[in-house]
Amino acid sequence: MRHWLPELIALPLLPFLIAQGRYTRHVTPRLPEASGPTSGITGETYGTTKPLHLLTLGESPVAGVGVGTHAEAITGQFAHALSGRLHQSVAWQALGKNGATAADALQILVPQLPQRQIDVALVAFGVNDTTAFRSVARWRDDLGHVLAALQERCTPRLILLSGVPPLQHFPALPQPLRWIMGMKARTLDAAACDLARTIPRLLHVPLALDPADPALMAVDGYHPSARGCNAWAQQLAEQCLHSGIFNEKP
Template sequence: MAIAPDQVARVLLLPVLVAQGVWLGVRAMRLPEPPGPRAGMVGKGPALRLLILGDSSAAGVGAMSQDTALSGQLTRVLAEHVHLDWHLEGETSATTKTSLAKLNRLPDQEFDIAILIHGVNDTTRFTPRKKFHARQSALIKALCDRHGIRHFVLSGVPPLRHFSLLPHPLRWVLGKHADRLDTVLADIARTDDGVTHLQLTLPYEPRFTAIDGFHPSEAAYAVWAGMLADLVLDQAGRRS
C-alpha cells in the first residue's frame, strides 16, 4: 500500500508538528465537563435503553450544563418518542483504548443501543488504521457480550481540517488522519448490520464552535443530537 502524502509529511515535518503541538497545548483553553445528570429515565412510549460512551464531546464539553450538551438535547428529542432509560459515560481525552479499559464503570444492566463517540483523541495520537479498527471492533464485541447491545451508532470523526484553532501544517496532517479513521468507522458499519455510521457534517461556522475554538457549541450539540436521534430511532425500531 502506498504511503499517503500526509504520512510522509508527518516524518519530514516532525519538528514543526511537535512545536505546533506544544504551542497549542500552551495556548488552548481547557473547558470543564459540564455539570448535570448523566443517567435517567424520561418520556413515554416503547421502552428504549441507551448507552452513550465516548470522549469530551460525549461528556458535553463546550456546553454550560448537561441539559444543553449532547446527552441532554438528545434525550429530550428521544423522550418525544420512547420511554428512555439512558446512561452517559463520557470523559475528556478518552480514546477507544481507554474506553475499553473502563467498561467496568458501566452499570450492570443491558442496553438496547449504544452511541460510541471516539476518534478525535485517536487522531491526535495518530492511532494507526488497523489498530483503531481492532479496538473499535473489540469495544463493540465487549459491549455486546457484557450488556447485550445489538445496535450501535458510531458517530463519525469530526473533520479536523475545519478546526480553525489548529495551525497549518498540523491542521492538514490531523485532518487527513481524521478522515482516515472515519473511513474505518464507515467500513465497520458496512460489514455489520447492527452498526450504523453517522458522518459528522456539522456546520463549521463560529456559532457552532465553543469558546475554546475546538469543541462543539450548544447550537452544534442541538444539530448533532437531532442527527443521532433519527438514527437511534430507526436502528432500534422505536419510531412512533
C-alpha cells in the same frame, strides 16, 4: 499505502507540527467536563410506558466538555430528540472521559458498562486517536474491542458509531497542523466505516456539523457548543428512526 499517507506527509514536517501542537495546547482554553448527573430521564410526561434506554460511550463530547451540564451535552440532547420524535420517555446514561482514546476506553469506560439490555447506544471516539496518530490497524482493533464489549454486556438493539470529526475544519488548529490532522481523521473514519459494515445492527453516522460555524462550537473552537450538540442530536435521532428498529418488538 493510503493508510500511511498522513504519516508520510507529516514526517518531514514533524518538528514544525510538534511546535504547532504545543503552541495550540498552550493558547487553547481548557474546558472542564460537564457538571451534574451523568444519567437521567426525559419525556416523563409521555406517560407510564416503559422508557427507552439510551447509553453513550465516548471521549470529550460525551463527557460534556464545552457545555455546562449533561442535559446540554450530546447524551441529554439526543435523549430529548428521541423522546420528542417517539413520544416516549427516554432513560439516558453518559459514559465519557475527556482525552480518552478507544484503548483508554477499554481500561476506563468499558468496566463501567451496565450489565443489562439497552435500546440505543452511541459510540463516539476518534479525535484523540487522531491526535495520537494511532495506526489504522491499532485503531480498528481497539474500536472493535470496545464495540464487542458493548454488545456482550448491553446487547443494544441499535449502535450508532459516530464519524470521526473533520479536524481539517477545526478553527482551533493552525495550518498545516489542521490539514494533516484532517487527513488522519479521514483515514481513521474510513476504517471505522469499514468496521461498521461487518457488525449487524450498527450504523456508521458521519458527523454532519460544520466546525467553521462559531455558533456550533464552544469557546475553545474544539468542542461542540450546546447548539452544536443539538444539531448533532437531531441528526442521530433521525438515523434511529430511519433504521426501523422502533418498528420491531423489543
